[in-house]
Structures are given as structure tokens and as C-alpha cells.
Amino acid sequence: MLLAAVAASAGRRGPELLEELSLSGIGWGALATLVKAVVTLYRGSAPTPLFPLPAARLWALAGGLWILGWILLGLSIRYLASPASAPSLAHGAPLYRKLARYRDFDWGTLLAYGGGVLASELTLILVHTALVTGVRFGKVLETKAEAWQVPPPIAFAISLLIGFAIAFASGFFGAARAKRLATPEATLGLLYLGLPIPLLLTALSANPEAQLRIGYRLREVSYLAGLLGRPELGYWLVYLGLALMMFLGITTGFVATGSGRMDLRSSFELFIARRHVSVFRPRLLLSVLAILLFGIIPPLIVYAIVRAAEAAVEQTRIRMVGLVDPLKATEAQHHWKMREQSPTAMMTTLSVGGVGVGVMALIIVLSVMSGFEADLQQKIIGTNAQVVVSKYADSFSEYREVMGRVRKVKGVVGETPFILNEVMISSGQNISGVIIKGIDPATVGNVTDLPKNILPGGSLDSLSHPEKIIPRPPANSGSPEQAPSAIRTERDPPAPQFQGIIIGRELAGSLHVNLGDRVDIISPLGGELGPQGPVPKSRPFRVAGIFYSGMYEYDAKFVYILLETAQKFFNMEGVSGVEVRVADVDDARRVAKVITEQLDGWPYRTRDWGEMNRNLFSALRLEKLVMGIILTIIVIVAGGLIVATVIMLVLEKRKEIAVLKALGVPDGGIVKIFLTEGLQIGIAGGLLGLLSGLSWCLLIEKIGIKLDPQVYYIPELPVKIEPLQTVIPVLIAVLVTYLASIYPALKASQVEPVEGLRSE
């Protein structure tokens, strides 16, 4: 449909496309058309037919293939051989009504499932595009500013939610209508009506030319998918999400209507489930929590000691009782034995622990990685600006006027000019290549954290007032026992006055300099003529301050001097650019765009911090995603444990299931009972994982784990607890346990009452 719409909007080759589409309607024809479409996309616009056949033959071929496929399918079904025998006694009697009424397919349900998944996909795309490009409600709102426009991520979240809701609802109503799971309808619907759009989008993303031609209509969709790095991955993830939601809707619909009417109450089911797996026992919860917090071995040892002591005490008590009244002793012994745990109870504990470990690991790792990201971001933004305005050509001498215009942009809270260059710095025998930055001390504090980062003793002020810098004598002059300041003034001439420079702590260390020491800046640019030709330009500076940003790279590579000094040193009229601070860091990209518009674009350009450090942050984000996926796999493994546990429960409770059915619990009720049992495990494990994960995070935050700053940029393992990141693992755990419990719960509902009652 989308293909047709796109082609129709292109306005040519309509009839051809119609033929292709109708061809795709019959079974394998769809596959052929798809292959053809992909090939066409790859080869470009040249209409080279994939199959050198006339349409009629193509039709015949497709039809033949289709029929062949069905024949193959039909042959592969194994029919049970029915032995030929004489007609039985019941010959001609009316067949059991339920068997006679059996229907294997329901078109309405197929329509609900297939239409639902297609509708959810289309709605997702349309709503997203509409939200991003701006929607107007009727004709009342005319100006562009009034149109409701939202940033892509929020638009995506909204449209995803709407899409999920539609998928869920259609699954729910489809299953409620059929009063069964209707797997064939779901498969057909998801495959035939759900697959084309993600396939189309994938094909689009694989072909740049097609992307250019029709992609602009879906620009916002592909932009978002592009954020993931691999667009097609995004489409398929969304498709999987929709399919998953539909699956959830189907099961929920089946469970809810399994009792004949819409019945979402579950008091009775909860009552039963709570007795079957009593997860919320203090003893169980405490032991799992102990294992999560202290590892497996210490709590096990404690447990063993406690159990042994308990047993010894109890045995002694029984003996004492027995010495008086032997029969009472047997009774006590009986009660003691009744406390033995069943294997299912053990499995339950294990499952809770498994889910807990997964959730805990997810929370800790995500929090640490968020901490890394936040720390890095803070340091990068603190040292560099959030947005940089620069000019493509010429010297940027009209920076004062530009700053005035930038200041007017909403969201800008500070701006400062700067000059950036690379030079050599030397002190005695030590030399290092550094990045030199000319700054304006009056405004730099509005934009970066430099003033805050300067260590006590130095000051930004001394850049403008070099006379305030107290010179320090070279370390090799004067003997240590002499009081330097008093004696120096008498012996030496006063040290010459140089311009001030602020250097990083690591650099100060490697140059062996301190406050008041002299350093030389050497630049190949603007070289002076010496007796033997040009020599690099060199100027002495005096260390006016030492800064510590916590980011090793910066502390070892950055030096700051006065803007005017820098202009003189590099023979510049203007500046390299203007640094800007914005009110909301995450809004920097948008503000940068507005600034560009304000400056009328070329020759000015703006870059935000995310763009300038794109490699670093996308690497971090990818790492986080991968870690998230790996750890989610742990949760899924725990989900496997839950499947095993609930299956064991079902086997153990076969008789009870049969009895409950005989007492009138409908299939849906049985499903609900066992879903609840699985969910209990998931919720208990999720909450315990949350608790222990947060405890670990707080512990790391309080105690701190030392890191090598040269390797990790930062001296200590950072932790940042984000509410969303702590809630999502719990939700994942609950979702996984819910999904894991569906199969065993359905199995439980299929227990025939008679079989359960007979197995005595």
C-alpha cells in the first residue's frame, strides 16, 4: 500500500505498478515482486525487467509456483492412518457437538490481527511524521509558530506508544473474538500484512538513490532509525516490538475472555497462586537479597550454620519431650519433617535469585556507564563550550557584533570569544606540544568552568594584570636553607615581568613548573627573521594559575593566555570563534541551529558539543546499548529458569488443576493462575534486584573505586543513578517473566480434567 502510494505520488508507471501489486497478491508472487523491487532499487531507475517474460506467462509461472508450494505443503502434513474396519456401533449417531462444530479458521480474527499490525505500522509512521513536521488543528492555526511541533525522540516515543496500543488492542480483540489464541491467523496476519513495510523501509535504506527520490517523504522516520547507526535494525526492532505487543494483546485477550465474558478480575486466581508459590515470604526474600548483596558463598555458609544449629536445638527439644511423652515426640518430629522444602520451592528461590541477579547487574552497569557519560560530558562541556560559532573564511574580527546577536537567541546564557592554536611549550629541558587558547577573562566564566577549576594560589585575574604574578626563582638558584624571598630581593635584580599563562596540572607536572615560573611558548607561525633565516617565534610567559579539570587529556594539553596577547602573538585581527553556553545542555543542538539562522548562515557555522565529540559519545552510547543487550540476555536466561519452574509447578499441580477445572475454573482462569505465579517470581526478583542494584550503586558512590586516570580519563568510578534506567530493568524483568510464563500457563490450561483425576 505504501509502495503504491509512493509510486502514485511519483506520478508515473501507474498501470505497471498495479500489475506488480496484483501479482504480489497471490502467494509466492509476493516474493517474486519483492525480489524484483529490491533488484530495481539496486540497479536504479532503469526499468529492466527482472524476468524476461511477458505478463501472461509471468502470471502463469507465479500461479504455478503458488500451487506447487501448496502441494508441497500439503504433502508434508502427516495424516494419521485410520485402519479400515467394520462400522462401529455408533455408526450414524450424531457426532459430539463440539467436535462437529470445530472451526480451524476465523476471517474476522485474521482481519483483526493483520489489519491491526498494518494499522499500527502506518499510524506509527504517519503520527511520527505529522508530529515532527508539525500538525495544525484545522485552519484556525495559521502561523508556523503555532503549529504543534515536537522534537523527533519525543514524537517517536508518542507514536511508538500509539502503535503499541493499536497492536495490543487488535491482538486483544482478535483473541477475544475467537476465544482462542488463533495462531494461524496471527502468523498469516503478521507475515502478510505486517512484513511489507519494514521490508520496504529496509530496501530503501540500502539504496541511497531511492532514499533520495522517495526517502524524503519518510525523512523523519529514517532519521530516527539512523540514530541507531543501522537504520534497518531500527525498523526491525520496531516491527518486533509491535509483534510482541500484539502477542501480549492476544494472550491477554484470551486470558481475559477465557471465562466467557470480559473478566479482568483475578482475586481468586491470585488467592490460588499465592498459596502455590509463596514468594513473598520474609525468609525467602531475605535470603535472596543476602545472596545478591554478599555473593553466594557467605550467605550459604551462614545459612548452613543457622540450619545446623536449628536442627540441633530442635532435635534436643524433641528428645526432651520424648523422655516424658514418646508420642508427643513423634508429633514434634512429624512437624519438623513437614518443614522440608519441596523441589519446586527451591526452584522458585533460584528463579527469584536469577531474575534478581539480572536486574541488579543491569542497574549497576547502566548506572556506571551513565556515570561515565555524565562525568565525561560535564568535563568536556566544562572545558570546552557547548556551542561554538566560527567563520569559514577571512578573519573573524566582527566578533563583538556577532556576540551581540548571539546573546539575543533564546536559550543562550553566555558567550565568549576565543583563539585556538597549537604551539610548543618549554621550561628548561622539558618540552611539550599543547593547545593554546586565548580567552577573555571577563566573560570566560559565563561559558566554561575554567575559573572554578583553577587551583588555589592562581587566579584568572592575573592574566590581565601580569604585575600581580609573584615570580619564583629558578629551582637551581640559591641554596635550599636560605629563605628565598627575603634574600632574593637583596641579591638578584627583580625578575622580569611576563604575560601570564594558565596551564593544566598534568602539564605543570611534566614541565616541572609551578606558580610564578617562567615558560616559553614557541610557534612556527609568524616566525621572525634571525641571522640564519626565519626562526620560530618564541615568547616567555609566567605561570599565573594551574587548573585541574579531572580530564587527563585536558590537564595535559591545554594552556590559556589573554585574548589580546594571543592576537598579538599570532598576528591576528579577529578571533577563532565564539563559545556559547546554553541553558539546557541537551538542547544545545537546537539552539545551535537557531544561532545559525540568527546569523544568516554562511560564512558562519555553529557546532554543538555533541557534534564536536561525536565519536566519543556515540562509542559510549553503543557500548551502553551492547551492555544493555548482553545483560538483558541474563534476564532472559532467568526467564528460562522461570519457564522451567512454572512447568515443574504445572506438573506438580496437575491433579489440582483437574480439580479446579471440575469445580468450574475456566481455561482462562487456569492461565491466569500460572501467569500470576510466574509474575510473582518476576516481581519479587525485579524488586530485589532493584534494591540490591541501588545499594551497590550507592556503595560505589560512597566508597568510590579508584581508576587510573591516564587510562580512563577520570580518577574514580562514577555512578549516576537515573530513575528511568533503574525502572526499565525491572520492567524488562517483569515483561520477560510474563512472556516466559505464558507457555507453561497455556500448557496448564490444556490439562484434561479426566487425566488429572485419573492419575491418582
Place this chain on the structure above:
Amino acid sequence: MIGLEVRNLFKSYFLHGKRIDVLRGVSLELAAGELVSLVGASGSGKSTFLHVIGLLDAPAAGEIRFNGRDLFEMSDPAVADFRNRTIGFVFQSHYLLPEFTALENVAMPALIQRWERGAAVRRARELLLRVGLEKRIDHRPGELSGGEAQRVALARALVLKPALLLADEPTGNLDPVTGEGIHQLLREVNRELGITAIVVTHNEALAESMPRRLRLLDGQVFPS
């Protein structure tokens, strides 16, 4: 007035791969409020017959009507509801749920019906009183004797005042004296509540004490 009407019921099961036609066109009519006993040799299909009537098992062919309603026309959820409200089961083994107390077990059908907890428990207490077990209310099935457990099971079957009581050898695991007590109880509730009841039993003497007696032989029901 006809209560239960069974017509031309067929049912087979498989033993060592061989089809055994256990019900061969059983037809039966029971008046509303009638109490009948059903006897027959082991494996003659008494339990199967009861299970089919109780909609726990599917027959191969046949028809069952209860109070004029065709039972095989009902949807699955309606069947569950029917089992819950209209049928009371008592099995040879008590089949009480081990995790729940006697009171909770008796209240179970009412809870399935989504009665309010208090009301269900009150009703269950009444019935436990009726079967003479007021002292055993908070005991679990493991702590009850066979006769007590069977009386709890009977109370559970009666809690929603069913119209049809199906008892499958309720005294099979009990000694004669206790068994006679259970039968006495069955006769009483039949009289008091006007429940249509079929009691399957091995015990010929007990069967004799019922107003109407049936025998299952060669897949057919005969009066005995």
C-alpha cells in the same frame, strides 16, 4: 418433570492400543430431585459415564440435556460455569486442595464464582456445620481423616446449591461404618435440597438403600 436426559451416548477408551467401547448408546432419564445408585463391575465405565455427564470428558456421540438445556451446545466458558454452578462432584478420593484449609476448600466454588470472601466463608462454615465438621475448619486436608476429608469434599460439592450431584464411589476408600455415614448424608441432602443425584458405588448393600437403582452392563444401563 425430567431433570437429566441422556440419549444414545457412545464413548471408547484405549487400552494397549485397542479400542474398548465402554459406553454403547447409553440412554437414561432422571426426574428432577431423584436419587439413584449406579453399580457395575470394575472397568464397566461407571466413572466414565459420570465424567461425561459432568462434562469432564467428551463422548464420541450422543446427547445430554439437563432441565431441557442441551449441554453439548455450550461454549467452553459456559461449560466451566455450568460445572461451577450446577454440578457438584464428589470423587472416590477426596481431591481437596492440599494448600488450603477445610474452610477454604469448601469456599472454593463460591470464590471461583467471585463471591465476596466473607460471604463465601460464611456459606462454607454453614456447610461444614451441616456435615458435622465445625471443629476441623482450619485444618488442612493432610490433617483430616479419610471420612472427614470426604465430608469436606461433600460440603464443597454442595456449597453453591447445585442442581445435580455426581458422586463417584464416595465411600470406596472408607470403612463400611464411615461409608454408611456418608451415604446417610447424601440421602439427607437429597431430601433437603431436592438435588438430583447419581451415586456410583461398588457396595451393593449401600446401593440397595437408594430409592432407584441402576446397573451398567455391557455399555448399557439397566434398572437393577
